[in-house]
Amino acid sequence: MAQKPSIPKGTRDFGAVEMARRNYIFNTIREVYALYGFRQIETPAMENLSTLMGKYGEEGDKLLFKILNSGNFRGEVSAEEYSEKSSAQLASRFCEKGLRYDLTVPFARYVVQHRDELQMPFKRYQIQPVWRADRPQKGRYREFYQCDADVVGSDSLLNEVELMQIVDEVFSRFGIRVCIKINNRKILSGIAEIIGAADKIVDITVAIDKLDKIGLDKVNEELLAVGLSPEAVEKLQPIISLSGSNEEKLDVMRKALAASEVGLKGIEEVAFVLEALKASELRNEIELDLTLARGLNYYTGCIFEVKALDVQIGSITGGGRYDNLTGIFGLPGLSGVGISFGADRIYDVLTQLDLYPAETQSGARILFINFGPTEAAHCLRLATALRRAGISAEVYPDSVKMKKQMSYANAHKVPFVALVGETEISEGKLSLKNMETGEQQSITIEEAIQIIKY
């Protein structure tokens, strides 16, 4: 036989069990988004390269998958140009389209393109794959799904409150215990301001972000290295090492940032969100965490991140408020706030904690063994009755050896098997075998429906 065919590196096939689990994840997120009035949109896999280029930094441009123009892609590019130009320059001549790199830029493009049809605030969610020509490694793929929700066109902090409720609800449904971390970019700006280093905000947040990984001493070293004065670093100490309840932290910060208008604004925003959330009885802890900075310089208000409590893994959800989503496409001043669930990591957490519901295990709920054409014809009718009752049922299509049929049932973790021979047909019954207990009983189809239903 020829060599086995394969798929491009960094991509994945999802088999039946993985798909059932992934659908469970996506459907749970989808249902919760919908409960809060978010509505789904989809954008094309391919965008014009003019939409994508320059939006993800120089490195990002390199990681875009570009699609060769159809037909004579060479266009006007002469052999001379071909030898002289760089690969990147040639690529932009040979390709007009690229694959979606994230859901944010297509969403921004969508909002600008359709702005005359959209009613603000616009609450959308989007669950689609994205593609990145990253070097594949464990847990990093070239094709993966993102699950984003955003509200644009509203400055209200109630949107932040709702997104935290959504996070809480989603992880409660999954049965994953999490800590929701919240911070505010304005607090970080305030900190930079009071230590007299407003231009160093990026450096400071990058350094603070490493506290967990490298410890306080190294963070201080780094702060000095980027040009902060020893006095400024000294002023930062109580802030970096802040502890206690959210209220205690907010009190300390209010004093520390008393001289910074923007800092106080950030504190009040966080205080509002935390206060509003008290009334909604979250089932997970929410914690003000000043070391939370998130890489992107893109956020301007509240930022949040979710950590699983019972599994060692990075952030499994994150988001925040941004001020200028659509400015890159010429429509300035549109504020928004969004979150993104990390489906692949959530998959790993659910797997490690063995939290998938039973429905994701099996295909059909019942398999009818095929004893021959007459019996099978009878079973077809019984299967129809079960399906009309909402029960997934299969009739084994071939009348092969019992052993083979049972092994099919086992492989698919089918919880019930029905044996319907001459006797059962004449009695109007079926022998129902519970595959877990091995117990077998002769019952009517109506009785079977009651037993098999979840």
Place this chain on the structure above:
Amino acid sequence: MAQKPSIPKGTRDFGAVEMARRNYIFNTIREVYALYGFRQIETPAMENLSTLMGKYGEEGDKLLFKILNSGNFRGEVSAEEYSEKSSAQLASRFCEKGLRYDLTVPFARYVVQHRDELQMPFKRYQIQPVWRADRPQKGRYREFYQCDADVVGSDSLLNEVELMQIVDEVFSRFGIRVCIKINNRKILSGIAEIIGAADKIVDITVAIDKLDKIGLDKVNEELLAVGLSPEAVEKLQPIISLSGSNEEKLDVMRKALAASEVGLKGIEEVAFVLEALKASELRNEIELDLTLARGLNYYTGCIFEVKALDVQIGSITGGGRYDNLTGIFGLPGLSGVGISFGADRIYDVLTQLDLYPAETQSGARILFINFGPTEAAHCLRLATALRRAGISAEVYPDSVKMKKQMSYANAHKVPFVALVGETEISEGKLSLKNMETGEQQSITIEEAIQIIKY
């Protein structure tokens, strides 16, 4: 403002209403597939070009979207080669990957690649987009979804029976009246055989396929033109113009094809499927149609196609049995049977007949008007209670003018609006306005839940 951004031609954005409708279509198909024990898989958007090339004919190769290799895609291609080679030759040097063109070839690749893990018969469904560099035109897109189900590894005609039941169930759920047309490739082979033109089967089926469009005379002309003798064309007349019930047609055909073993086999296959379906009380008509040939030369047994009865549109679903799905990847002898629902056409039929259920119209079921921070905080709690009861609810995030909030509710076709001011809060009630009737009542949240629930 800068020029509006746009998307590549032949691609589409799907807004909230379109997505709700599309999800209704996909979820209905998905649910029915699952009821019959089919399990979902997904394959990557990108396949190796070696997997895709040569599988769709020369024309198909041109319609593949090819992905430029990352980084220095030029590889070893010199300027000289660049000028000498054809675009197609260069493309295969610059690109290793292409976008999925259909779901069948990736499925065949999947079966071969994972054959050691799969239990036969393997019943899978797959709902994913495919991409074709076709010239875009009305109803033809460069990105569109396919919804396929296949059973491989079983020769049993019960699989055909189940697929017809699935078709019947799906269209019953949609409320679309259809005619299911069935034929068998072996019958067509039998016809070719008895008129002594076994090598002309492709020409004959192509000509017969045009009967509806060009009429009997032109079909006969075409048959003569492809080299059939006048005697052969004469012999074909009763067969092409066959009418009556399925039983009557089968009787005529049994006589006409008495001399052809393969033809009789085809008749018996169709007879078996029709007989088995009688017991399952289909709600739609099924009709033996000898003019049904389907373009692909790929089918070897039963073939079927679904036509909507109340809308003028092409086939909205089709499929059939094939003998050698995986031979192209070196695994011969694997028979299968499959169907594919045409989601875009079904979308158009449902739209024309106005058959979408009410749930696809609106976002949330209820919008709480925002009268200010105190009222909004109270509404957050009420909204949480509704959501816990499974009701999608929104609190308008900003306390802007009533008119603006009501226009939001109208734009989203929200069926209920809640007005909760000081009075309602003190009375523990809410004013619920039915947006369709205009009726307004002051009730408790528990009463509201009963009213708002579907």
